[in-house]
Amino acid sequence: MTDPRLPGGQQWAAPGKWPLVGERWPDPALSPTELIIEGCCAFPQTITLEQIASLPPTTLTLDIHCVTRWSQKSLTFRGVLLRDLLSETQPKPSARFVAYIARSTRLHSTSMPLADALELGTLLATHVDGEPISTEHGGPLRVITPGRYFYKSLKWLMKIELLEEDRLGYWEAAAGYHNHADPWLEERYVSSSLSRADALALVTSRDLSGKELLSLDLRGHELSHLQAVAAILRNSNFNRCQLLAADFSHANLSNATFCEADLRGAQFREADLEGASFLGANLSGADLRGASLLGCTFVSGMAQPTCQIDRTTQFSATALTMLSTLEAEFIAAHAHVS
């Protein structure tokens, strides 16, 4: 049975357990009390949080969908509509994009077409479920962009810039996250710039170490002993592959799928496996110590069975805290956890 509220490839996170993703903390050296609005508008402004609090509030209840495949049901955000804040500044007709910049050390950012941001009902939120948004989750002011993956909802909003031309955000530029980001269209990543023929040639060489190959589709290939140390293979599809003793140590496999793959003796030490799926895979003898497992799936697929693990499959105890209770209990019961 599919849940009509859940976009494809997502799973519900445990109720009340809202995961933390991306930056954990704002830059303490930058002041959190003001919001700057500038760029293509008649009246650039600096507004205090107090002024924002005195504007008519809007509440919005929505499900959030992270690109790493977890969703969280029914969070109620309160704040002011982007539309209401911007009307004061009188955006010029040339303002076609909006960029949000965070009060963080890397000046984290994201952007989108201004028309989309307004139409989606973007909210600059101060509260969630009746409480001020916590600092880790982006308080005192965070962007909430309904209808997009959650990376379009920037934490610790410091500046709104109205732009004539788009400027790719942090994740969009650094990690290949899709710039449109509609979860109902599964717009997670842009594809690798490699042609399929070039990608297959690389795969035939069995050595992907250090290569960057987003969204590679390798379904069903015989790839035993593949060397993929520190390779960047986000969103790649390894379903039903033979990957005996393959080495993915330190690789970035965020959102990769390994459904029904033969991964006996495979190495995943220190790999980034956020949002990866191992349904129906054989992980006997595999080593996942030190891997990051937030939103990773091992148990209870609709179509695929639970993965096979045993006492020769190794996990770090700390990694289990990143999993849902169901997943963590399953691993603790069957694998070697140290």
Ligand SMILES: Nc1nc2c(c(=O)[nH]1)N[C@H]1C(S)=C(S)[C@@H](COP(=O)(O)O)O[C@H]1N2
């Ligand atoms: N400033 C800032 N905002 C950010 C990010 C970030 O790294 N820095 N990550 C984005 C991503 S990828 C997600 S999924 C959500 C996570 O928000 P949460 O930690 O409140 O769940 O924040 C988004 N906004």
Ligand SMILES: [Mo]
């Ligand atoms: Mo995300």
